[in-house]
Amino acid sequence: MDYLDQLNPAQRAAVEHTEGPCMVIAGAGSGKTRVLTYRIAHLINKGVDPFNILSLTFTNKAAREMKERISKVIGGTEARNIWMGTFHSIFARILRVEAEKLNYPSNFSIYDSADSKSLLKSIVKEMALDDKLYKVGFVQSRISKAKNNLISPKAYRENAEIMGDDEMSGRTKIVEIYYEYNLRLFKSGAMDFDDLLYKTNVLLRDFPEVLHKYQHKFKYLLVDEYQDTNFSQYLIVKKLAALNENLCVVGDDAQSIYGFRGANIQNILNFKNDYPDYKLFKLEQNYRSTKTIVAAANSVIGKNRDQIKKKVWTDNVDGDIIRVSRSLSDNEEGLFVANDIFTDRNNNQLSNKSFAILYRTNSQSRAMEEALRKINIPYRIYGGQSFYQRKEIKDLLAYYRLTANPKDEESLKRVINYPARGIGKTTLEKITIAAAENQSSLWEVISYGLNTLQVNSGTKQKLADFVTMIRSFGAQLQSLDAFSMAEHIAKSTGLLRELYADKTPEGLTRFENIQELLNGIKEFSESNLPEFNGEKPHLTDFLVDVALLTDADQNDDDDDKVSLMTIHASKGLEFPHVYIVGMEENLFPSQLSLSDRSELEEERRLFYVALTRAEKKTTLTYALSRYRYGTLNHSEPSRFIEEIDPQFIEAPEKLETPFERDSGFGATPWKGMGSSGDSRNFQRKEKYERPASPAPTVPPNLKRVSQVPNISTANATAAGTIVAGSQVVHAKFGKGKVLNVEGESPNEKATVFFPSVGQKQLLLKFAKLTPVA
DNA sequence: TTAGTTCGGGTTTTT
């Protein structure tokens, strides 16, 4: 039991209190992960079966790492039997087992945020609503909020307050959209992120025997980052824990930063009401940061009204004062940070990975990246557009999803005409209408109801071919292993060929990404995971929770690189040196949070999280101007800078102005400000001037003028009189000789030789050819 | 049907 000796009294008490409800309030850097790890190890050492432990973490990566650490403590391979993962992935797993009870297929699709937006967009369009008023983002967050509070469409309609809000904003149809949205998800055999929690609640509510089963299975529950759970998650935990009440929640109200996602700090504050005999442990000693950083962070969070009082302290050294750097522009800010890292690293023999750059919004990474690249500092961006959200990856995954679950509407729409196979918008609209009329899915229309579809025979054939192709994939799903299936689909759909043909740099990256995905599947195929009992997994096994993977789940962080990420993504991480950039009003705190006290307090907690990531040194930077939407805007330093107790931070008057700093600055003193404004003007001017510039290849005016007389002549006479051998005039190519005409009306295609440009194939119904007598 | 272009509108944060 020597691991217990590595804990301080508060930590040890939390680890040893294994029976009954408890809450651990863990200040930043107070060894929370250590407590969780040792607690689970301790349970297992005391004889608890790992299969009876459910541990809910914030990312899958955190789960993976924790399992590794537990393994080290207890030895052996038992740790891998613990149920550990995010709420979403754990309950997706359970829902797949129980899906039939909810009339869902067990291979249901999981719609990510983009899929769900796309579905909502179609619905808004089909209902002929104003998409300016019913912006999908707004509708989505409204529905998401309802789901996270377990409000069904029916309950939504019956809720006077919610309906009142919609009434006020003039968006009374949201409830109708909500109904239709859920219906369409159901018809597609799909769940969105919120459904994974909502449906779990339905399952546990309507099927007592299922609830009973999991209550017995999960005798010990642990929930990390409890301050970030929403009502839906809260209720799942409460129900599962009701039998044994061996529930341990860990969190820090000061680090609650997901309110916008429905997270509710009240879950922490109300814990004592649900479990009056609970035990509370406060971890207040910080092992991570210097005294300066801890004190500075405390002084900031003290400005919040809503909080559980606690006193985070540390035995660590005083450390450096917090620096503040002002730059002229966002680009200068990037250069400052990059140069500062460069110098610090070289002077003090530091590794790249001891530095992190944190920002409020993803778009701020660009200036940082450019500056780092300029002086060859390796970096890695966490978060941002995750690998699985890239277009080419989503396209291929859509084929996979469709193969596994042909009812999946969003996947079908994504690939039915990609690569292009002549099934266009018009056809898809007809299919959608037919599906709505028959109360069926798009797939059912094209696979069973093709005869009744009002499309021409060519299109019908194309649809039939598509159906045959997807069916043939489906037929092989159980016989091929994941990789063979994945590769077969990528090749035979033509998707791989299409991307290979694109030789632009972006196209190359896309192709590489696809290769990377296939490699990942290959690795998965050959990974010999215990749950597949020595057999090769199928593609459906790969798909199970691929939608739930995020960038943070990629585990290649042993490289020596500077880390760049949003503050949200940095939660739970720590770095010796941290730069918090973009410390400006309207950016951090975000403009959108300024009007609401609780939202501003959430921004402040976010700042608290950022500050407490640093072990040794924190640097705040801001710029006096910044590009937004491609235009330069003036910006003011963030109020948060002043909220730090002045004794821990560089005095503002001691700030050098950028002009005093020489470092090659004199060359372009106005680089950030004046000239870029000018260049915009210049660009704009250039656009207008271009038509007047000398020797344009095609005079734009001429094009127009020459068209006008052609319209009547071409339509009236062209089709009849253009035959092989005749002379014609083309608006753009000039005089030419018709070599051949093929195809039947109205799709005749002429091959014409123009002395100016050579041989051309032209469709007569489109190309305006005037016959010459 | 499609490819290519213009135009307008959008930036928090994420499972």
Next chain:
DNA sequence: CCCGAACTAA
């Protein structure tokens, strides 16, 4: 500035 939607030409 960067994206997708709408428009236009073939």
